[in-house]
Amino acid sequence: MRRGNLFVISGPSGAGKGTLVARLLDVVPDAWVSVxxxxRAPRDGEAEGVHYFFKSEDEFMRLAREGGLLEWARYAGNCYGTPRASVEEHMAAGDxxxxxxxxxxxxxxxxxxPSAHLVFIEPPSLEVLEQRLRxxxxxxxxxxKSRLDAAVVExxxxxxxxxxxxxxxxxxxxGELVAYVNEQADNPRG
Known part of the structure; x- marks a missing residue:
């Protein structure tokens, strides 16, 4: 069994993160995208634990206070975050x-x-990023314009x-992303 790892994929909107992650899932059988x-309320067709874990504001804030979230933020009046427990369970299973x-x-x-692997996906240039967004x-x-301003900061x-x-x-x-994920997963360090 391969060693479980956590890969954090970031980059500007339009850099192609979602496309790369979707393709990665096709070629790395033990890859799993965190939920x-x-x-926010569920939308039509969204299932608990598949699309999101739906929490009340009180439940969410309790989770945050107790260290149950690896990260969280508030967007458009709703909170979004990464539950620590499911990440750790999947890592322990070798995912x-x-x-x-x-x-x-x-x-x-x-x-x-601190053992998380941070991967930054960047566009070839801001001009290409602007073309992609448009x-x-x-x-x-x-x-x-707002996304381009955010890209400069990111x-x-x-x-x-x-x-x-x-x-x-x-x-x-x-190919570079898959090689990096496989290299970390196959690394015997503990």
Whole structure:
């Protein structure tokens, strides 16, 4: 059995994190994406423990106070966080646990779990990132500008990560990510 690990994947919106994580799951059989807890109500079709762990505000804050969350933040009036117990259970079972979270959350995880592997996914340039964001055609101009401003801040912290992958060529970036995950999983250190 391979050794379980925690991989925190961060990077600017539009860098391709979601695509890389989805592809990683196809080629690394013991990879598992962590399920977040949230205080927002379930949407149609969402199942408890599959899409989210749905918590009341009181339950969520108690979990946070008692150290039951590796990281958490409030977005648009709702709380979102990573439950420590499910991450630890999957790691103990030898899984390669994947968290796709923002830079702020990544460093919260690093404080609580120093053994976590932080992976930063970056675009080849801010110009390419802007093209990708505009190419989606799903966001207003103000949202694109806001995401680009956030990207500058996120990119300023990339050197604090264990590994940085430039997602210019999807297959190349995927190969580098898979190699890194497998290298850590096969490493016998304890």
């Amino acid at each position: 977040s807890a949230t205080t 390669q646990v994947i968290l796709e979270i923002d830079v702020q959350g990544a460093f919260q995880v690093r404080e609580k779990m 190419g989606r055609g799903t966001e207003a101009e103000e949202a694109v 990119l300023s912290r990339k050197m604090e990560y264990d590994i940085r992958l430039v997602n210019d060529d999807l297959e190349l970036a995927l």
